[in-house]
Amino acid sequence: MSKFMDKIKETARADKKTIVLAEGEERRTIDAAAQILKEGYANIILLGNESKIKSMADGLDISEATIIDPDTSELTEELGNGLYELRKKKGMLPAQAAEKVKDVLYFGCMLVKTGRADGMVAGAVHATADVMRSSLQTIKTAPDTKVVSAFFLMMVPDCEYGNNGTFVFSDCGLNEYPDSEKLAEIAISSSKSYKSLVGGEPKVAMLSYSTYGSAKSEQVDLVKNAADKAKELAPDLKLDGELQLDAAIVPSVASLKAPDSDVAGQANVLIFPNLDAGNIGYKLVQRLAKAEAYGPMTQGMAKPVNDLSRGCSAEDIAGVVAITCVQAQNQD
Template sequence: MGSFIDTILAKAASDKQTIVLPEGDDERTLKAAEAILADDIADLVILGDADAITASSYNLEGATVIDPRTAAEREEFAHALFELRKAKGMSEEQALDLMDNVLYFGNMMVKLGRADGMVCGACHSTSDVLRASLQILKTAPGVRLVSAFFIMIVPDCEYGDDGVFLFADSGLEIQPDSERLANIAVSSAGSWKTLIGTEPVVAMLSHSTYGSASANADRDKVIEATEIAQELAPGIRIDGELQLDAAIVPSVGASKAPESPVAGKANVLIFPDLDAGNIGYKLVQRLAKAEAYGPITQGLAAPVNDLSRGCSAEDIVGVIGITCVQSQAKKAQS
C-alpha cells in the first residue's frame, strides 16, 4: 500500500477504535480482518454465521464474532430501533425483523456505542448501506447532507499537496444545488484536515474562471455555492468559480485569477455534479496511474464507510484505517 494508507494505519493503531464488519460471510472481509488484527490496528466485531466465520481458514483471534440472528443484544437493539423509528410508522415487530439484517444490526451497535464505526458494501449496494445508516445514525449536527469523496495520490505530481488531492463529490450526490454543493465543500475541507492534516485549499470547479464563460445556470450555481461556502466557513480558503487548470497550476491561476487565494494552490477539488466528479477521479486514476481511496463517506453522525463491491481485501484494510481516524477526530471534537 502507499504511504498515505501506511500513515493512516499507523494513526489508527495509535488509538485503537472498535469497528464493526457486518459482512462476515465475505472472504475479502475476513482476509482484511486477519490483517487488521495481526497488526493490532483496530478492535473488530464481525457479524454473520458465527460457526462459519470461526471455522474459516483465517486467524481471527481477538475479534468478537456475533450472529445477529441469535445475539443476546437482539431484543435490546430492536427496541431501541423501534423508539428511533416509531414516529415513521415502524412497529416493534418490524424492528425485531430488521435485526436479521446485518446492516441494521451493525448500525445499532454504532448508535448505542458498542462500536465506533462500520465498514461494509463489499456485498451490499450503496443505497442499502446508506438507507440503514441514515435511518439510525442520521447526519452529524450542523451537516445538511451525506456526501462522498476520494483521496487521490498522483505520482510524480507537483500540484496539490505534493500530488495528494481530495475529490468530491465523486460517489454519491448526483446533482447538488448550490447550497448542497457548498455543504459538500465545507465537509470536504474538514475531511482533508482529518485525514491529511495540512491546510485545506478548496476550489469550486467549473467550466468557467471568474466569469470567463457567459452567464449560464451551471456556472451561476458554482458561483452561488462559493458564496454560501465562504459564509459557512470564513476561516477556510474556498474560492471559485475556477477551471481545473486555474485551480491547481500556479502559472495558470496567476494568469486567470491573480487575486484568488486558492487559484494555483488547490488540494481539495469540488466538482459541480456527480458526472464530473466520477469521470474526473477515474481519469486521474487510469491515465495518471493515481491511487484512489474511496468513496469515503462524510456527514454521518458516526463514521460508516461504503466499499465498492469490486473491492479487494487490501482496499478494506485501508478503509478500516480511514474509518478509525474519522472516529478519532469525531471523539476529539465532542
C-alpha cells in the first residue's frame, strides 16, 4: 500500500464517514469491510441477507458493521416512498418504486440520499451502467456540475513524473466520446478532484496524438477547443493542450515540443480525448508499470457514489472506500 493511500486513510479517520457497501453478499466486499473496520477509517453498512453475510465472513470480524437486508428492513417502505417521489414525474408508479428499492443499488443510494450514509461503493458484481443509473436517478448531480465523469487515481512506483508518480487520469469510465464542452468540464472537475485528494496544484494536460498543431484532424481540433473552453471557464487553472503524452509529462520532450508551456513536462492530471484512450491508458499503466489504480471514481455527483472494476480485489475496495470518505468530507 502506498504512502499516498496511508495519507488518505489518515484523513478519512480524522472525520469518520458512513459508507454503504451495496454488494454485501460478495466475499471481496466482506473482506474489505473487515479490513476497513479494523483500520477504523469508516463506518460500514453492508446490504444483503444477514445470515448469508455472516456465514460468508468465515471468521472475519465484521461485528461493527451494520447489516441491512432490503427485503426485510423496516426502512424499505420509507425509502420506497422516497424513490417514488423522486421518480414519479418520470412515470414511476408506487408499486414499481416499492419493488425497485429492494435492489441493493437503489436501496444504498436512497440511504445516501436521505443522509443515513455519506457515500456508496459498488461495482464488484454490478456493471458500471447499473451503478451510475441508480445514483443519477436518486442522488443526482452536484448543483454546479453539468457532466458526471469518472477518474482513476494512479500511483506509479519509482516514477519521476507527475507528483512523484501520482496522477489523476480522466475520463476512464463514463463518457465515451465527449464533445469539446464536456471535455472541458471533465478537465475542470478532474483538477478539483486532484486538489482535494492529492493536494498541491493541479497541472492539467489535454491529451492528443498531436502537440500544438503537429497533426491536423477534427479530433485534434476537438481537444484544442476543449482546452480553450476550459481556460475560459477556469482562467486560473494551469491547463494546456493539445499535448502528446510525452510532451505532457517528460520535461526533456516538453522543452522541445512545448517550451513555453507552464504545464508541459509537469502534468499531473491527464485528460484523455475519449473513453477508448482513457480505459486503455490506465490499464496499460496499471499492468505494465505495476501502478496502483483506484477507480473509476465518480466526480460531479451531489454525494459520492463510486464504481469498482469487476476485477477488483478486497484491497481495491478498501482503498476506494477511503477515497469516498475524503470526497464526502470535502463536500461537507
